[in-house]
Amino acid sequence: MGSSRFTASLTLVVIMTFSYKSFSWMGVNASDVPTSCNHYCNQTLESRHQCYKRCEKLAHKNGYKIYGYPYSPNTRRVLAVLHEKGLSYDPITVDLVAGEQKKPQFLSLNPFGLVPVFLDGNLKLTESRAISEYIATVHRSRGSQLLNHNSCKAMGTQTMWRNIESFEFDPPASILTMELSTKPRIGLKTDYKLVNETEPKLEKVLDIYEERLKNSRYLAGDSFTLADLYHLPNIQYLMDTPTKRLFINRPNVHIWVVKITARPAWKKACDVKAWYGKKRN
């Protein structure tokens, strides 16, 4: 038993050594790095810093490109993750108001006609939450720890709260953001009947959040994770609309909202001037 464990570990040393050597010879993108790289670092204690440094070097060699629109909630979700991780990126503007997302040039990049699109070398990803999870996993050892995967229980709980955002919070919150924030900004008329039908749905979700946040600092536990971050884009817009009252009337939800919207990375994600300041197209 002890002997087989030792043999196995020696094999592991050989695999790891070989992998690192191979990668130091090649120019690779994050997408080519074995998922074992950062995980291996998490298992070691003494050389952790050096190990992380090596993974980072592999994972962010060629920079990231993000096609998006700085007012788009889905674009901001990914920007928040990039800033939490302290990663640089090249922004490429897709003007949603001008309908650029429906033009052939953009549709060839994402046939769904949606921003953001994220490029990491030859890997192209769409869907803001998938991109966020990808970045948080590849760079798990850098910047804010957005994934709490120390135990299966922590992993399961966080995955559940990420899905609650996607399937329970986002549907009513996105409708309210569109009707009360986006439409007025671009000169379209708000559908107040829809607003009145949707607010009670959001209230039911927030009642459950209020209970959860009585006993937990953040949704998935005592630290800020992707589960909280995913909520930021809609909440930020809704706090400038009458729907704000649904959040501030619930004391624990309110504390949570103040805490997560105050994060420096989030402020940077909402900085429209900074996006255009980086303009390259």
Next chain:
Amino acid sequence: MGSSRFTASLTLVVIMTFSYKSFSWMGVNASDVPTSCNHYCNQTLESRHQCYKRCEKLAHKNGYKIYGYPYSPNTRRVLAVLHEKGLSYDPITVDLVAGEQKKPQFLSLNPFGLVPVFLDGNLKLTESRAISEYIATVHRSRGSQLLNHNSCKAMGTQTMWRNIESFEFDPPASILTMELSTKPRIGLKTDYKLVNETEPKLEKVLDIYEERLKNSRYLAGDSFTLADLYHLPNIQYLMDTPTKRLFINRPNVHIWVVKITARPAWKKACDVKAWYGKKRN
């Protein structure tokens, strides 16, 4: 450099040995098993079988409980994962037609009033996709390999296709399942105006799937993963409705549908008699 790698690996051996010893002394649930357990097995070659066996023993000690309804698409999604992994479970029926999901007893279990609810010891999870991901991760080394996480690129691609299911496919597909399958089954009237508005939305998604499946056996690559599995519940119901034509008119989508719906695990997930045969409440 070589020396620090060796020290790191020795530390890993010590951590692993200590962890396994600790766990063999305790009665633990899957939720308590460190995420490193199965991952460690994936890194070793020679003792892999023994290592997997040990992880499995830790991870499924006390059995799983699932509150659900055997006709519910979301319940079936989780059952499919359990059967793909060859895991046993105790089904507890929540009769959705009788409205049991809105009664206080069930709401105390899941305040959203939704099935399924999954219990693994003292860990309670809701949201079918979160439960599926949890089971597939904890039991990654058992049964069908539902996660392809061999590289960051594979992981990112699969995460993207899982999100495409959630945000692009599921919204129109769920509406059509409800209107054309669920409502007629429980004696409610189909809203054909809604059906006519929704089918073109599903068609747009299926056009993109058709292109993808020209070059890829499954959505996330050449093997069946959670990204395919997540589609099964809606597709199964829609293949018994007029919407079936949208799938069979697209040759690559059709091949994919035939392939994924024929999986033995999926047949078991749809076996309503088997669910009630296991009835324990």
